Amino acid sequence: KQIRVVAGDMPNSLIFYPLIAGDKVMGVISIQSFKKNAYKPIHISILKTLASYTAIALQNADFYFTMEEKVKARTLELSTAKAIIEEKNKDITDSIRYAKKIQTALLPGNEKIKNHLPDHFIYFRPRDIVSGDFYFYTHCEGTSVFAVADCTGHGVPGAIISAICIELMYQVLEGKSEVNPGEALTLIDKNLRALLKQDSGGQSNDGMDCGLCVYNHNTRELHFAGAHRPLLHLRGETL
Numbered sequence: 001k002q003i004r005v006v007a008g009d010m011p012n013s014l015i016f017y018p019l020i021a022g023d024k025v026m027g028v029i030s031i032q033s034f035k036k037n038a039y040k041p042i043h044i045s046i047l048k049t050l051a052s053y054t055a056i057a058l059q060n061a062d063f064y065f066t067m068e069e070k071v072k073a074r075t076l077e078l079s080t081a082k083a084i085i086e087e088k089n090k091d092i093t094d095s096i097r098y099a100k101k102i103q104t105a106l107l108p109g110n111e112k113i114k115n116h117l118p119d120h121f122i123y124f125r126p127r128d129i130v131s132g133d134f135y136f137y138t139h140c141e142g143t144s145v146f147a148v149a150d151c152t153g154h155g156v157p158g159a160i161i162s163a164i165c166i167e168l169m170y171q172v173l174e175g176k177s178e179v180n181p182g183e184a185l186t187l188i189d190k191n192l193r194a195l196l197k198q199d200s201g202g203q204s205n206d207g208m209d210c211g212l213c214v215y216n217h218n219t220r221e222l223h224f225a226g227a228h229r230p231l232l233h234l235r236g237e238t239l
Contacts, residue, residue, distance in 0.1 A: 013038035017051040021059040029054060096129045096156060103130050103159050106166050108137040116144050116217065132158020136169050141177035142217045148229065149210040165208050168192055181212040181225035189227070 003014065011032035019026040029051045033039070113120055116139050124135060132151040137144070147169065151161040168191050172184050189207070193199050196206060211229035215222045224231045232239065 009034065012036040015039055015044060015047055017047050019051050019055040019058065021055040026055055026058050099156065099159060100130050103163065106163060107134060113137045128155035130156060130159035132162050134162045134166055136166060138170070138174045140175055143177045143179065144215045144217065145173050145179055145213070146215070147210055147212040149208045150229070151208040152206045161206050161208065164195065165192065168195070179214045181214050181223050185210060185212055185225050185227055
């Protein structure tokens with residue numbers, strides 16, 4: 001209702017024009033002169049244009065600083081989430097690596113096999129630290145029993161099934177010098193199905209493919225049975 005001058009004399013000519021961006025009034029722009037009737041319509045037009053550009057510039061600046069704060073907040077949020085995920089991933093990986101130690105302990109030692117089968121090799125390379133594949137060996141009174149097996153699943157689920165299957169194979173095969181590999185696989189399969197309750201409506205479909213060999217060191221006879229796993233026999237250059 002009243003024009004006030006912060007410092008100095010009261011001007012005789014004034015133009016005020018609002019700074020409007022969209023429907024938001026951001027302020028006002030003003031020019032003043034001590035001369036009377038100093039401004040013409042063209043000056044009002046120029047100020048109107050200047051006010052429009054100024055309002056847009058202020059809006060962009062406000063948007064920039066607001067966005068900058070939002071980006072900082074979002075970056076901090078993502079950084080926190082990343083740290084949490086990395087910590088959880090480390091916990092899971094550490095747990096799986098410990099599970100690998102347990103699985104490795106269940107596998108036969110290389111020295112044990114080397115005592116009876118000096119010209120052997122083992123290639124075992126799990127895809128996910130722990131494995132659903134495993135190899136098996138036991139020896140009793142001149143007879144070596146060895147196998148390779150592929151359990152359903154891989155990673156942790158496969159490793160759990162492999163641990164169960166290794167234990168079942170030891171129960172059926174360890175300490176026996178007379179082994180029929182076909183009958184042994186049938187018994188292992190029966191015990192596994194019973195353990196997983198597959199014959200009583202259980203939901204588990206788990207099992208293993210296995211190649212099982214029984215070698216008599218005295219007679220040099222090899223007996224083999226395979227559940228979805230073949231035996232490749234190379235003599236000289238004949239496969």
